[in-house]
Amino acid sequence: MLEDSFGRQFHYLRLSVTEACNFRCQYCLPDGYDGPTSEHFMTLKEIDTLLQAFARLGTSKVRLTGGEPTLRRDFIDILRLTANTPGIERVAMTTHGARMEKFASTWKEAGLDQVNVSIDSLDPRQFAAITGQDKLRSVLRGLDAAIEADLEVKVNSVLLNDFSQSRLQRFLSWLKDTPVTLRFIELMETGDLTQFFNKQHQSGSPIKKQLENMGWQPLLRRKDAGPAQEFFHPDYAGRIGLIMPYSKDFCKTCNRLRVSAPGKLHLCLFSENGIDMRDLLSTGNVEEVIQFLQHALSQKDATHYLHEGKTGATKHLAMLGG
Known part of the structure; x- marks a missing residue:
């Protein structure tokens, strides 16, 4: 098992397969993608070697990310390879969802267990303003297709000051009958977007207090779970999660490593x-x-140092998929 010097064990790999994305989200690639081309990214054979190594070290969950992972022409091959690697018990992916209506059942057949879809607003105009794409209705149809394909579905929504008014209530009404987990994610500072962060960052703590006052109750975390604090309510088909990287002890339960x-x-x-x-x-x-992995893990720090304004090499979130 991979374990660092602080006693944290790592069951979860977030594997980016491309940095490219065809959305222009304000908090990630507001000017569109202008990075390396596909020949700079790992080949299928290299990904196979990587997965075998991580699996033999106890990794049981892999999330395929980007950029937008489905832009790779060999994405289905990567998905099948991941699902068929001995020791990997759960395969997830993060996507903008624009291709989900057409391919959700294909991904399920290839071995996908869970899909996380970015939906920052249920208002079509707000969605288009945030993402640069007027595709909310298409993404929501894809969400229905994923549920129908028996995929576990989670929805990611980044908290932004400019788009906070009445957004929680709209999402709560939607969750009454929609069996997904909605995760509100605090905006994280990246190297290219410091001014945007300073203007738009919104804490998730007030939402947590509001949910608790409404009777939402915390769920126990799985060993391979991500960083979200998840809540359920008996009157709702859906659940809510909060990812608050600036909260106290956020890094204490870290269980994931990333490969770009x-x-x-x-x-x-x-x-x-x-x-x-x-x-x-x-x-x-x-x-x-x-x-190599066993030696490298000895260099992992106790915290991310975001509180000190250190963003490392992460210029934008498409580099590592968040």
């Missing part, structure tokens, strides 16, 4: 530069990758 599309190990979303492992992956030697 170019093949760098990131011990934290906001670590300095990532540790290049592409040469190791290209050899196909799983045992050497295992030794």
